[in-house]
Structures are given as C-alpha cells and as structure tokens.
Amino acid sequence: MTSLLIENAVGIFTGHAGAAMRTSGSIRIRDGVIAAIGDMPPEEGERRLDVSGCVIYPGLISTHHHLFQSVMKGVRAGINLPLAGWLREVPHCYWAKIDEEALAVAARIGLTEMLLSGTTTIADHHYLFSDTFRFDPAQVIFDVARELGIRLVFCRGGATRARHFDTAGFVPVPTESLDHMLKSVESCAQRFHDSSPGSLCQVVLAPTTPTWSLDPGELKEVIAASRRMKLRLHSHLSESTDYVDFCLSVHGKRPVHWLADHDWLGPDIWYAHLVHLDADEVRILAETGTGMAHCPQSNCRLGSGVAPADAMARLGGAVSLGVDGAASNEAADMISEMHSCWHTHRAVKGADAVTAEDVVHWATAGGARVLGLPQTGTLAPGQQADIAIFDLDQPRHFGMHDPLISPVTCGGAASVRALLVGGRIVVDRGTIPGFDIAKLRSDAAHVIARMTA
Numbered sequence: 001m002t003s004l005l006i007e008n009a010v011g012i013f014t015g016h017a018g019a020a021m022r023t024s025g026s027i028r029i030r031d032g033v034i035a036a037i038g039d040m041p042p043e044e045g046e047r048r049l050d051v052s053g054c055v056i057y058p059g060l061i062s063t064h065h066h067l068f069q070s071v072m073k074g075v076r077a078g079i080n081l082p083l084a085g086w087l088r089e090v091p092h093c094y095w096a097k098i099d100e101e102a103l104a105v106a107a108r109i110g111l112t113e114m115l116l117s118g119t120t121t122i123a124d125h126h127y128l129f130s131d132t133f134r135f136d137p138a139q140v141i142f143d144v145a146r147e148l149g150i151r152l153v154f155c156r157g158g159a160t161r162a163r164h165f166d167t168a169g170f171v172p173v174p175t176e177s178l179d180h181m182l183k184s185v186e187s188c189a190q191r192f193h194d195s196s197p198g199s200l201c202q203v204v205l206a207p208t209t210p211t212w213s214l215d216p217g218e219l220k221e222v223i224a225a226s227r228r229m230k231l232r233l234h235s236h237l238s239e240s241t242d243y244v245d246f247c248l249s250v251h252g253k254r255p256v257h258w259l260a261d262h263d264w265l266g267p268d269i270w271y272a273h274l275v276h277l278d279a280d281e282v283r284i285l286a287e288t289g290t291g292m293a294h295c296p297q298s299n300c301r302l303g304s305g306v307a308p309a310d311a312m313a314r315l316g317g318a319v320s321l322g323v324d325g326a327a328s329n330e331a332a333d334m335i336s337e338m339h340s341c342w343h344t345h346r347a348v349k350g351a352d353a354v355t356a357e358d359v360v361h362w363a364t365a366g367g368a369r370v371l372g373l374p375q376t377g378t379l380a381p382g383q384q385a386d387i388a389i390f391d392l393d394q395p396r397h398f399g400m401h402d403p404l405i406s407p408v409t410c411g412g413a414a415s416v417r418a419l420l421v422g423g424r425i426v427v428d429r430g431t432i433p434g435f436d437i438a439k440l441r442s443d444a445a446h447v448i449a450r451m452t453a
C-alpha cells in the first residue's frame with residue numbers, strides 16, 4: 001500500500017456546489033484514492049508533499065475538444081470568420097493533411113496544454129476516419145494519452161453524409177455507411193473502453209452533428225446502438241443560428257424539440273455548445289439531464305454567442321466546460337477557459353451572473369456528471385485522487401484577499417505545483433516528468449511546414 005499526505009495548502013475547492021465547495025486541511029491518498037481530508041498528522045513511513053502557498057482543486061475536466069486541431073491554430077483564412085466559413089476554410093481545408101505523425105504531434109500539443117493547466121480528464125471528439133488512412137486515429141490518440149497519463153474519453157465521431165460546402169474545391173470530409181460507423185465504434189469500444197471505476201480509457205459514440213452528419217432516419221438507430229453498447233452519446237448542437245434555422249425550415253421544429261422526437265435526450269447524452277436555445281429547450285435539457293459542454297472561448301472566437309449555461313445550471317441541468325478544438329480557440333487550456341467563462345457571462349448578464357465557484361463546479365463535478373465518471377470531479381474520501389495543485393507564488397496572485405478563487409479570476413498561465421491522476425504525479429513543478437518539450441516544439445514546426453508547403 002502507498003500513502004501520500006498533501007499538506008499545508010492555503011485552501012481546498014472540493015468541486016461541490018454552494019458552501020460545500022470550500023474546505024481546508026490535508027489530503028491523504030492511499031493507492032490512488034482519497035482516504036481522508038482534514039487536519040491530521042502524518043503517519044509513520046508516509047510520503048509527504050508540502051504545498052505551502054498553493055490552492056487545491058479537483059483535477060479539471062474538459063468535455064469537448066478536437067485534438068487534431070492543435071496544429072491548425074490561427075489559420076489566417078479563417079481567423080475572422082464565423083462558424084460555417086471557418087469550418088470550410090480551416091478543418092475542412094486541412095483535414096486531409098492530418099497523417100499519423102501530424103495527429104500524434106497535435107494530440108501531444110493539446111494534451112500537454114491540458115495537463116499544464118491542471119486538467120486530468122479530457123473528452124476528445126475525433127471525427128476523421130477515412131478508409132484511405134493506414135493508421136487508426138483512436139490508437140494514435142489513446143497511445144499519446146497513455147504516455148502522458150491523462151484520462152481520455154474518446155468520442156468516436158463521423159458522418160454518413162457530408163455538408164454541402166464540403167465539395168467546393170476541397171477534399172470532402174470522410175463519410176461512411178451507418179453500418180460501418182456502428183461496427184467501427186463497437187470494435188473501438190472492445191479494444192479501448194474500460195468501464196471500471198478509475199478507468200483511464202472510455203469510448204463514446206459521437207456523430208459530428210445530428211443535423212448535417214446523419215440522415216434523420218438514422219437517428220433512432222444511433223441512440224439504440226449507443227444504449228445497446230452501453231456507451232454514451234455525444235454531438236454538436238445549436239452552436240450557431242444555422243442549426244435553429246435548418247431545423248425550423250426542414251423539420252418544422254427547434255433542434256431540441258426535433259431531437260426529443262428521436263429519443264436523443266437523456267443523462268447519457270451531452271452536446272457541445274448549445275448556444276442558441278429558447279427557454280423551453282433549456283427546461284427540456286435540464287429535466288432530461290442532457291449535458292452541455294459549454295465552450296465559451298470558442299463561441300467568443302467564432303462570434304457564435306453566449307450559451308445559457310447559467311440558466312440551465314439554475315434548473316439543475318448538467319453543465320460542464322470544454323475547450324473545443326484549438327483551431328477555433330488558440331487558448332485551449334482549462335485555466336483560460338474558466339477565466340473567460342467567468343468574464344463572458346458577467347459582461348452580458350451582470351456581475352452576479354456566474355461566480356468563480358460556479359465556474360469551478362462546472363469544470364470539475366459538472367464534467368464528471370456529463371461524462372459519467374462519478375469517481376472524479378470532486379475531492380472526498382473514496383474518490384479517485386485526481387488533484388490539481390496551483391502555486392500562487394507569482395505577482396499576478398499577490399495582493400489577493402480570496403486566494404482560492406485566484407486561478408480563475410487572475411487567469412494567465414497556470415503554475416501547477418503538482419497534478420495527480422489516480423494518485424500518480426503527472427505534472428511536477430510545472431513540468432511533465434520525462435517529457436521532451438523541445439522535441440515537441442521542433443515536431444510541431446515540422447508538421448506546420450509540411451501542412452503549409
């Protein structure tokens with residue numbers, strides 16, 4: 001049995017909502033699980049980690065990402081475009097250049113950014129599966145996640161039909177038959193999905209959108225397949241007004257009402273964005289426990305709007321945070337995401353719209369709820385020891401009256417004293433032990449040179 005005592009922190013955020021968010025004391029970890037929190041003396045032979053001057057959060061959880069886009073940051077043709085134009089000019093223009101090397105480098109960039117911002121779990125929505133590939137994207141991304149020690153929820157995306165703009169001079173994004181998609185997801189789950197408590201690898205069924213990536217007649221088959229395979233379902237929804245206009249004109253209903261007809265609601269489903277919802281859609285999502293991956297930075301960057309995450313949370317809905325792909329959010333790390341989230345809602349709805357504690361709750365317990373990983377996202381005895389310890393020994397944190405909220409309110413690059421995943425230290429004093437950042441820098445430059453040649 002191994003035992004570690006984390007002691008002398010300035011304070012602890014537990015991840016729980018309301019007054020239960022704050023606590024203090026030491027944290028004892030035994031065999032990767034939290035054994036106790038509070039004031040306690042060290043035990044004989046116990047390892048001790050002194051975190052004086054630091055605050056402790058649950059490991060952060062991002063519920064929506066596209067790791068392959070980590071080598072598509074700041075593409076000039078798409079830098080000032082809204083969603084549809086950006087999709088055409090960036091991911092749809094460059095996807096065919098993502099070979100095995102580019103994908104591995106992109107995953108390393110994205111996952112190191114996440115680790116260095118205190119993130120212990122990410123959901124990656126990968127929708128590029130071409131029969132021209134001589135590699136398995138799931139294998140590449142799981143290998144990088146294992147190498148770095150982060151929890152990965154791999155959302156196996158894809159489409160049975162392509163959007164209309166795919167054909168205008170570009171290589172269309174890959175499509176496949178529904179039968180092929182479902183068989184591939186099943187085989188991916190057989191190879192990688194681990195549903196045990198403390199699992200580091202999960203698989204989710206994740207068609208890119210229900211609106212444009214599938215035939216409406218396929219929706220019921222997809223949700224039935226996900227429930228038969230005991231996998232969660234993830235997709236994009238109502239990121240822009242295009243979704244609402246399309247559903248109203250083609251199906252005569254708003255997107256959430258249309259999906260209700262197809263059984264695409266429930267606590268085992270979450271959608272990225274959900275920016276354009278009316279009050280009834282917010283109510284339905286909250287009542288059914290359908291999750292939101294709120295991506296405020298990507299929504300700001302693409303000018304999509306501000307999702308009603310606060311309204312959904314007030315109704316008891318499942319709200320989480322996601323960084324989305326770096327092609328539409330160059331600041332794809334969870335500290336930047338939390339800082340922007342805290343600001344964005346207040347800018348348009350007032351200073352009491354969203355508190356720092358709300359943001360932390362969404363980025364921790366909210367993420368665990370949405371991903372169905374109840375052993376993560378909160379700090380309490382019996383929980384997985386997924387723990388982010390932020391060092392406040394930087395001028396940006398000096399002068400602070402409430403140090404616990406400092407990582408959210410002061411923003412900037414996090415200084416991670418230590419990050420633990422299941423009790424294992426994956427970041428130590430701001431570095432990833434054994435990881436060669438200089439090699440990643442040159443690999444990234446090499447990939448960009450090839451993509452832009």
Ligand code: ZN
Binds near residue numbers: 236
């Ligand atoms: Zn997305």
